[in-house]
Amino acid sequence: MKDRRGFLSACLGGLGLSLGACVIPSRPGPRFSPANLRARAPKASCRSRLCAGAAAIDLTPPEGVATWLAGFGFQRSRKSVRDPISARCLYLDDGEHRLALVVADLIGLLRPTVQRVRALVGEGVEVAVACTHNHQSPDTMGYWGPALMHLVPVKTGLDRGYQRVLEQRLAQVVLQAIKRAVPVQLAFARAELPKGLVKNLRHPGIYDPAIELLEARRRDGQGVATLAHFGCHAETLGDQNRALSADFPGPLRARLEAQRGGTALYANGILGGMITPDVPDDADAQARGQFLEHLAEQVATVSLAALAQARPQPIDRIRYLRAEVELASDNPLYHYVERVGLIESRQLGATGHFSTEVGRIDLGPASWALVPGEPTPQVGLRIKNTMLKAGRTHPAVISLANDELGYLLDPSEYDDPLFSYEATVSPGRDAALRLEAVLASLPV
Numbered sequence: 001m002k003d004r005r006g007f008l009s010a011c012l013g014g015l016g017l018s019l020g021a022c023v024i025p026s027r028p029g030p031r032f033s034p035a036n037l038r039a040r041a042p043k044a045s046c047r048s049r050l051c052a053g054a055a056a057i058d059l060t061p062p063e064g065v066a067t068w069l070a071g072f073g074f075q076r077s078r079k080s081v082r083d084p085i086s087a088r089c090l091y092l093d094d095g096e097h098r099l100a101l102v103v104a105d106l107i108g109l110l111r112p113t114v115q116r117v118r119a120l121v122g123e124g125v126e127v128a129v130a131c132t133h134n135h136q137s138p139d140t141m142g143y144w145g146p147a148l149m150h151l152v153p154v155k156t157g158l159d160r161g162y163q164r165v166l167e168q169r170l171a172q173v174v175l176q177a178i179k180r181a182v183p184v185q186l187a188f189a190r191a192e193l194p195k196g197l198v199k200n201l202r203h204p205g206i207y208d209p210a211i212e213l214l215e216a217r218r219r220d221g222q223g224v225a226t227l228a229h230f231g232c233h234a235e236t237l238g239d240q241n242r243a244l245s246a247d248f249p250g251p252l253r254a255r256l257e258a259q260r261g262g263t264a265l266y267a268n269g270i271l272g273g274m275i276t277p278d279v280p281d282d283a284d285a286q287a288r289g290q291f292l293e294h295l296a297e298q299v300a301t302v303s304l305a306a307l308a309q310a311r312p313q314p315i316d317r318i319r320y321l322r323a324e325v326e327l328a329s330d331n332p333l334y335h336y337v338e339r340v341g342l343i344e345s346r347q348l349g350a351t352g353h354f355s356t357e358v359g360r361i362d363l364g365p366a367s368w369a370l371v372p373g374e375p376t377p378q379v380g381l382r383i384k385n386t387m388l389k390a391g392r393t394h395p396a397v398i399s400l401a402n403d404e405l406g407y408l409l410d411p412s413e414y415d416d417p418l419f420s421y422e423a424t425v426s427p428g429r430d431a432a433l434r435l436e437a438v439l440a441s442l443p444v
């Protein structure tokens, strides 16, 4: 979430307006119909210690279908397609536990969507769905639709037809990855983000420099999947862009796939408050496009060098732990967007209580915390350090996982005027601490 400064006050002012008097732009629904996906996940067939499969599926709305682009200002309509967006799945099976991690080129997904994807996949496979926080993708949360004077959102930005297709495709990519599962070995590596690629707008120089890498290879060395993980808002193309794009994860994945084979995934990390590509604010579209390619090329270069040195690790057990968390939000924005019907209801009670979830995936030396929002470096690095202390040498915080609550701030940041914007799109002062406590309570 970004660049909706003044949103809260504008929204609250908008509560007093008569919505019936507004002229709200309308648009056609998508012209492609969802497949009738009712298939359940194929039964496990891994006869080895560890199997993995990977797949990608297109999520690009067809040309001619109007789409509100998410992440910056309201009512930013898609004019063209720069490059396609997709969802990618890494499936792992140790013969006892089956896990599918899906990462989609989207701004974020709310938990009810994730739960419907899980239901489509069916029993027996644990499914986690994260997003790259792509700011050049369709509005899949509902915030970025028609707005009065571009300030007060009055109608959801969701396209129900697209959402239905999306959920089915997210389930389909899991089933495709399962069908492709083969015996693999896993290798882990870490690289460092080269200087000059990302910046912290609030505290310059403070960010997580780690690029955590995982590769699943056949025993003959052929690549099955590569996962690259680091924290940065996927918003290189900026708020003036009107062309749908995967932003930097697109060319990054293409470079990894070209060298390592198989399917590449990018999962976002510690990106909140406010880690963003280090492109000048006044850069034009051409300069932004060039920086996007530069960022992807630089990250791919150091990642490929690290992967070339990585040796397979003996791993015969995967584990995915998750826990439901009750939070209470006193953020008026949360109540507004529910009342107006911009987003799918979280069933907020009068006290603002709602449910979300956290999780952790353990894979040998790696632990990946799954966090339902955008942690700041202060919060995210604390979570990583907890996993390091538990002996995990490749910790990662996968943000925007299984829900998107907005910014997850330390209470000191919540009270700091420097983070006044982030606080308006945060679930609350103590939300991050509560999520951290539940994460820390998961069995080691």
Ligand SMILES: [Zn+2]
Residues within 6 Å of the ligand: 001, 002, 133, 233, 374
């Ligand atoms: Zn954000």
